Amino acid sequence: MKITIIGTGYVGLVSGTCLAEVGNDVLCLDLDPKKIDTLNAGGIPIHEPGLDELVHRNAAAGRLRFTTSIEEAVAHGTIQMIAVGTPPDEDGSADLSHVVAAARNIGRHMSAYKLVVDKSTVPVGTADRVRAAIAEELALRGANIEFSVVSNPEFLKEGAAVEDFMRPDRIVVGSDDERATKLMHTLYQPFQRNHERLIVMDVRSAELTKYAANAMLATRISFMNELANLAETLGADIELVRKGIGSDPRIGYHFLYAGCGYGGSCFPKDVTALQRTAQDHGLTLQVLAAVEEVNARQKLRLIDKVERHFGKDLQGRHFALWGLAFKPNTDDMREAPALTIINQLLRRGATVTAYDPIATAEARKHLGDTIHYADSPMAALDNADALLIVTEWKVFRSPDFTRIRKELKRPIIIDGRNLYDPAIMAEMGITYDAIGRGV
Numbered sequence: 001m002k003i004t005i006i007g008t009g010y011v012g013l014v015s016g017t018c019l020a021e022v023g024n025d026v027l028c029l030d031l032d033p034k035k036i037d038t039l040n041a042g043g044i045p046i047h048e049p050g051l052d053e054l055v056h057r058n059a060a061a062g063r064l065r066f067t068t069s070i071e072e073a074v075a076h077g078t079i080q081m082i083a084v085g086t087p088p089d090e091d092g093s094a095d096l097s098h099v100v101a102a103a104r105n106i107g108r109h110m111s112a113y114k115l116v117v118d119k120s121t122v123p124v125g126t127a128d129r130v131r132a133a134i135a136e137e138l139a140l141r142g143a144n145i146e147f148s149v150v151s152n153p154e155f156l157k158e159g160a161a162v163e164d165f166m167r168p169d170r171i172v173v174g175s176d177d178e179r180a181t182k183l184m185h186t187l188y189q190p191f192q193r194n195h196e197r198l199i200v201m202d203v204r205s206a207e208l209t210k211y212a213a214n215a216m217l218a219t220r221i222s223f224m225n226e227l228a229n230l231a232e233t234l235g236a237d238i239e240l241v242r243k244g245i246g247s248d249p250r251i252g253y254h255f256l257y258a259g260c261g262y263g264g265s266c267f268p269k270d271v272t273a274l275q276r277t278a279q280d281h282g283l284t285l286q287v288l289a290a291v292e293e294v295n296a297r298q299k300l301r302l303i304d305k306v307e308r309h310f311g312k313d314l315q316g317r318h319f320a321l322w323g324l325a326f327k328p329n330t331d332d333m334r335e336a337p338a339l340t341i342i343n344q345l346l347r348r349g350a351t352v353t354a355y356d357p358i359a360t361a362e363a364r365k366h367l368g369d370t371i372h373y374a375d376s377p378m379a380a381l382d383n384a385d386a387l388l389i390v391t392e393w394k395v396f397r398s399p400d401f402t403r404i405r406k407e408l409k410r411p412i413i414i415d416g417r418n419l420y421d422p423a424i425m426a427e428m429g430i431t432y433d434a435i436g437r438g439v
């Protein structure tokens with residue numbers, strides 16, 4: 001099939017590449033010439049395991065190409081997939097200007113039937129706006145060409161994006177028209193594996209499904225974080241409670257990890273946007289308001305702990321910090337708890353040396369030279385009063401504790417990701433302050 005992907009961000013680049021991998025002829029459009037130059041020169045603008053190899057292989061085979069030409073892009077694909085960004089407006093609602101501009105461009109330049117697929121995370125009702133924008137452009141030039149608009153939200157996770165796309169749990173398609181549904185079935189046939197993954201529904205339900213999924217996951221995290229704080233006060237261990245409740249299949253083990261708050265480009269933005277959508281319709285989503293509030297508070301949890309050990313005035317204190325990215329296997333720093341934690345430490349007069357396996361360059365864009373960057377976990381400990389753990393990179397899971405104890409001025413680990421066994425820490429003579437572990 002001939003497919004055009006509009007927008008080469010996370011979702012667009014991964015989707016386009018995976019669709020090329022199964023044999024489609026894919027053209028990716030981005031209006032940023034720097035991005036397209038980078039891609040055409042073999043560079044990958046994001047860090048995503050497995051993506052480089054896939055892009056190179058499909059580009060070399062001629063199945064994956066990149067362009068800045070809108071005309072060429074609209075002419076290319078029968079399927080036009082919109083995967084542009086929907087950043088938050090000042091009021092928290094999703095900014096749809098890029099989505100609508102993409103729709104207008106399709107309407108302006110199309111000369112044959114197009115199936116327009118909304119892949120960006122967009123509020124309920126966006127497909128109608130996309131349809132209206134295309135129809136308006138067609139009317140302006142007196143053209144009468146058929147087109148369909150479907151919603152096809154993406155559920156991939158950063159750090160596992162290629163795997164998530166190639167082996168999806170489900171493929172949600174919101175479609176109100178037969179021809180479009182058939183084409184979507186054909187498009188996703190290679191990804192069905194052993195059973196039907198396509199869930200077809202009306203457009204509005206599909207649009208809401210995307211937000212509902214992220215809001216539900218964010219809710220689980222905030223709920224666990226709140227319980228963790230209670231467990232700490234009560235002298236209980238949230239890690240045991242997690243196992244105890246996760247064993248109930250109605251609850252399940254996934255996404256039950258207490259920590260120092262959720263970040264990233266999706267949960268914070270989508271939780272706010274869904275509340276905004278509700279407000280626009282005269283409703284208040286009380287649970288989500290609490291989810292957001294608890295998360296904002298949780299990002300400061302490590303600071304509470306630092307104050308517990310060192311007092312409020314941190315002048316002259318120096319902290320080692322492991323993990324900058326909002327989660328492992330990505331260099332994404334958007335809404336990363338590390339940013340909040342570091343800013344609070346600096347405001348209180350402390351200095352920080354951080355180590356992250358890959359996010360240092362990204363972090364520098366946010367933090368500049370306000371902190372020091374180490375090139376190994378152990379190098380970050382030099383002269384530090386204590387160690388703070390913010391991201392659960394694998395490399396932090398089994399460090400040389402004897403060396404940590406020796407390097408730190410006081411053997412204190414404040415762990416925002418519950419990586420270690422408190423009993424072992426006690427044996428090692430390390431003061432271990434983690435999330436929700438009051439035993």
Ligand code: UGA
Pocket residue numbers: 121154155156157158159214217221254255256257258259260261262263264265266267326327
């Ligand atoms: C999330 C969803 O998981 C994807 O399904 C969705 O497609 C994506 O948003 C999106 O809307 O595009 P992502 O933001 O890449 O994916 O990252 P997650 O793995 O979901 O992690 C989000 C945050 O939650 C991280 O800060 C992580 O540390 C935190 N988290 C996750 C916890 O604190 N506890 C957990 O148990 C799980």
